Amino acid sequence: MKSVCQRGPCCTPISFSWSSGSTGRKKEVRFLTCYQLSNPGRLFDYSAHMEGQIWFLPRSLQLTGFQAYKLRVTHLYQLKQHNILASVGEDEEGINPLVKIWNLEKRDGGNPLCTRIFPAIPGTEPTVVSCLTVHENLNFMAIGKQKSYIVSGKDYPRVELDTHGCGLRCSALSDPSQDLQFIVAGDECVYLYQPDERGPCFAFEGHKLIAHWFRGYLVIVSRDRKVSPKSEFTSRDSQSSDKQILNIYDLCNKFIAYSAVFEDVVDVLAEWGSLYVLTRDGRVHALQEKDTQTKLEMLFKKNLFEMAINLAKSQHLDSDGLAQIFMQYGDHLYSKGNHDGAVQQYIRTIGKLEPSYVIRKFLDAQRIHNLTAYLQTLHRQSLANADHTTLLLNCYTKLKDSSKLEEFIKTKSESEVHFDVETAIKVLRQAGYYSHALYLAENHAHHEWYLKIQLEDIKNYQEALRYIGKLPFEQAESNMKRYGKILMHHIPEQTTQLLKGLCTDYRSSLEGRCDREAPGCRANSEEFIPIFANNPRELKAFLEHMSEVQPDSPQGIYDTLLELRLQNWAHEKDPQVKEKLHAEAISLLKSGRFCDVFDKALVLCQMHDFQDGVLYLYEQGKLFQQIMHYHMQHEQYRQVITVCERHGEQDPSLWEQALSYFARKEEDCKEYVAAVLKHIENKNLMPPLLVVQTLAHNSTATLSVIRDYLVQKLQKQSQQIAQDELRVRRYREETTRIRQEIQELKASPKIFQKTKCSICNSALELPSVHFLCGHSFHQHCFESYSESDADCPTCLPENRKVMDMIRAQEQKRDLHDQFQHQLKCSNDSFSVIADYFGRGVFNKLTLLTDPPTARLTPSLEAGLQRDLLMHSRRGT
DSSP: OEEOOSSOSSEEEEEEEOEETTTOOBOOOOOEEEEEOOOTTOSEEEEEETTSEEEEEETTOEEEEEEOOSSEEEEEEEOSSSSEEEEEEESSTTSOOEEEEEEEEEEETTEEEEEEEEESSSSSSOOOEEEEEEOTTSSOEEEEESSOOOSOOSSSOOOOOOSOOOOTTOEEEOOGGGTTOEEEEOSSOEEEEETTEEEEEEOOOSEEEEEEEETTEEEEEEEOSSOOOOOTTSOTTOSSSOOEEEEEEETTTTEEEEEEEESSEEEEEEETTEEEEEETTSEEEEEEEOOHHHHHHHHHHTTOHHHHHHHHHHTTOOHHHHHHHHHHHHHHHHHTTOHHHHHHHHHTTBTTBOHHHHHHHHHHTTOHHHHHHHHHHHHHTTOOOHHHHHHHHHHHHHHTOHHHHHHHHOOSSGGGOOSOHHHHHHHHHHHTOHHHHHHHHHHTTOHHHHHHIIIIIIOOHHHHHHHHHHSOHHHHHHHHHHHHHHHHHHOHHHHHHHHHHHHHSBOOTTOOHHHHHSOOBOOOGGGGGGGGTTOHHHHHHHHHHHHHHOTTOOHHHHHHHHHHHHHHHHHOOOHHHHHHHHHHHHHHHTTTTTSTTHHHHHHHHHHTTOHHHHHHHHHHTTOHHHHHHHHHHTTOHHHHHHHHHHHTTTOTHHHHHHHHHHHHOOSOOHHHHHHHHHHHHHHTOSOHHHHHHHHTTOTTOOHHHHHHHHHHHHHHHHHHHHHHHHHHHHHHHHHHHHHHHHHHHHHSOOOOOOOBOTTTOSBOOSSEEEOTTSOEEEHHHHHHHOSOTTSOTTTHHHHHHHHHHHHHHHHHHHHHHHHHHHHHHOSOHHHHHHHHHHTTTTSOOOOTTSOTTOOOOOOOOTTHHHHHHHHHHHHO
8 A cells, every 4th residue: 555645645634633612612522422423414413411411513513512411422323314313321330221202303401302212122130232223114113232132043144254343433334336345444454355355454553443335435543653654643752652644545546545543533433524623622624625536636746657557547537538548558668668668558548549649759759669669559459540551551551560560450250340341441552561462452453453552553454354254244354445445355255254154144153052043144345345455356256256155236346247257258369268258248237237327338348348238238228229339330230130120110310321321322232222111111110211312322323222112102192192082072972961951950840750769679659769870769868868958969979070070180289279379479499399309299099989091080070070070970
């Protein structure tokens, strides 16, 4: 037990006299027998006199009392929750003591009211009372006596903790901070006991007189002739007498908080937050505990930081206050050169003290070991940032402590990681610890860093490709896009195989059997084409694989494959190989994959002068004009005729172009000209005059070439003229006849002689309906079948056809007038004509009444429409 100082840091002594309330004279305390402290907040302490008096001592220290017993008072007990005092005393010699209960709130002649009196111990044999206590519920009272025995030990077994006890007033009970231990003060040691075992002991010398517990302190009053320290509580002429030493021990922190010498201590009392020492000379000495901050400052001045820490903990100082003590302790040790001890104190400040304060100290002192220990703890408490991680790893690398480095990075689970993994990977990579960096990257799924180290630092391309094959689909896809070119340059075959799997049915190599049965994922194969920029052979293998395994591959796959095949065909010298490549290219074009990108495939074929592909694409795109021009450029006369024969039905202008082409040739092309003219004549594609004008440009063409054509044309025109004249004559006769019938209808009456209904063919009965056309109907038949009251049901279909024809002619005439008007008023005549063409205005209007060989029907006069309708009805 260390003594802090003579007085100690914990108590401040105050000395004052105890004077009587009546006389005010100092009196020697000689006959006090017992003391009882009141509860906190009460106004009095109580003391009993050998003369049977009970004294009240208020905080003002003015004594008042009353006579309770005739002889003496031996025991007092004040209840904590009630203002009731219990006392034990004697009124006569040779009889058992009496117990008296005093109500301090009620008065009887100025004294407290005695509410009850009864013998302390039943029986007539006098017995001395040794102790007294009362339960707070006022139902139980315990009185101890010197002569007693155990009635039954069955339910209450005796546990002997020690064979010796202590003197009167040399025991105490500690508070909960010391687990409510029973304290026994012997002459050689102070023993602590728990209910079932013996606790620690402390070697405090001296004959113990009083033991008391106060606020976590053990107060011991002892007599020791060897020790006679100077004290303000001793008189100058009392050095020869036995002195009593009062020591206050802090058992938790193990130091003497206070020590002083007193003369004839009567008792030690605790009340009103202070410790009072009552001496025989009538003085009361008050010892007041200093506040925690004052205690700590005194300990700091003496550099007793361990005691200060223990004291702060016992006083439940907050974490900020403790951290401040740890920092001061660390600074003290650091100034003394004890860096190992200092770093341990700084570690205890983590979470409160800024780490840079500690880091700067050990960086300046070049104490890498101590700095490493601090940073390790900082990481374990998950309070480190990226800079701290960088610094710690640099410490490991400078110390070349691979074991510590591996212990730091090789954690069992993600929850145990107390540092920024990405920062650690960067530092380890920069320091050349590639294996450690790879371990972190792989275990913490930093795939990009793992691949970057493998490819850029270690150059282990096989391992990098294997690692990508283990990744989930999305990550494998992104990393192949990022590092695919490097891998393709060094290991093209293996990279191509991985890309094939990635774009068809990818499954990670880590997937189990159940996962492999599920459908895989597919990447967009077109996005990986740039990876093969310098590997055309692998690119062709990749594209052919994708076109075979995955026919619905993106269009870019087929475009690139076509380009590769055309390049190989163009640069190939071997005829047999060239023929094979030619067949592959044509097969790809005929696969139907270039319908939507016709122009791109055509450009590729033209760039590589692949004429068969060009002609095929022209034909698929119905570009018959381009096919014709191609054969014309190459003077392939027979192919020109073939193109016209094959596609002339879809594009009749091909024959006109062929005629113009052969007409411009100076060679003898009579055979081809004759074939063209024959088709033009059969299909009536050109007017004869235009044919003659076209052939007039050829100096080698003679009249014999077109003689047969002209003769046949003239004969057909003559026949057509004769047919038209005959038709005109027939129309005139028909018109004359119809006019005569109309005139008859207007001038003479119409007799209805029909006897049968034109609908049901039954005998006609009234009421009936008759029409000028000659049809008659029952009224009920007419109402059932007629669509209009003014029209004959039998003649209505034919009349409707005539009316439709008339309306069509009128509409066509109006449309012609509107077209002529817009054409004259517009500045861009071509746009007007194109607009009418787009609306199909110039298409031939076909009527159901037209005969197959009929031409355009002449317009009818407006006045003949009604007559023509009536004639049609009568004819029916």
